[in-house]
Amino acid sequence: MATAFSPGSVKKPAPEKRPSDQEIVATVNAFKQEMTQIAQKLGELEMEKEEHQLVIDTITPLSKDRKCFRLVGGVLVERTVGDVLPAVTSNTEGIQTIMKQLAARHKQKETELEAYQKKWNVKIRG
Numbered sequence: 001m002a003t004a005f006s007p008g009s010v011k012k013p014a015p016e017k018r019p020s021d022q023e024i025v026a027t028v029n030a031f032k033q034e035m036t037q038i039a040q041k042l043g044e045l046e047m048e049k050e051e052h053q054l055v056i057d058t059i060t061p062l063s064k065d066r067k068c069f070r071l072v073g074g075v076l077v078e079r080t081v082g083d084v085l086p087a088v089t090s091n092t093e094g095i096q097t098i099m100k101q102l103a104a105r106h107k108q109k110e111t112e113l114e115a116y117q118k119k120w121n122v123k124i125r126g
Contacts, residue, residue: 024120031113038106045099052092059085 019027059068064082071077116122 018120024122027116028113028122028124031109031116035106035109035113038102038109042099042102042106045095045102049092049095049099052088052095055088056085056092059088 059081062068062081064080064085066081068079068081068084069076070079070084070087117124
């Protein structure tokens with residue numbers, strides 16, 4: 001048995017209610033705060049990556065059995081260049097991966113903020 005739908009029997013979803021001005025301001029500020037936090041973390045990671053690269057550049061020409069020291073969890077441990085170099089290189093690659101993910105997340109939040117501003121016709125002044 002087939003059921004026929006008349007145009008009036010299908011309910012359309014109710015239009016989304018516009019948030020209050022205070023809610024819009026709070027949401028925009030939350031977006032901006034999260035984007036600022038991501039940008040700060042990116043800056044910290046960039047500095048850490050540069051420090052790692054400096055270590056890599058410094059110990060690469062040294063003999064692999066030469067003694068060196070590495071700070072692991074707040075404890076200074078004695079290792080050889082051959083042990084430390086692969087670990088520092090791996091850490092640098094991990095930092096670069098995290099930085100790419102954070103940059104993509106920052107871009108996504110930026111896009112979401114623009115869409116939110118367009119949806120509710122929000123203009124940012126000064």
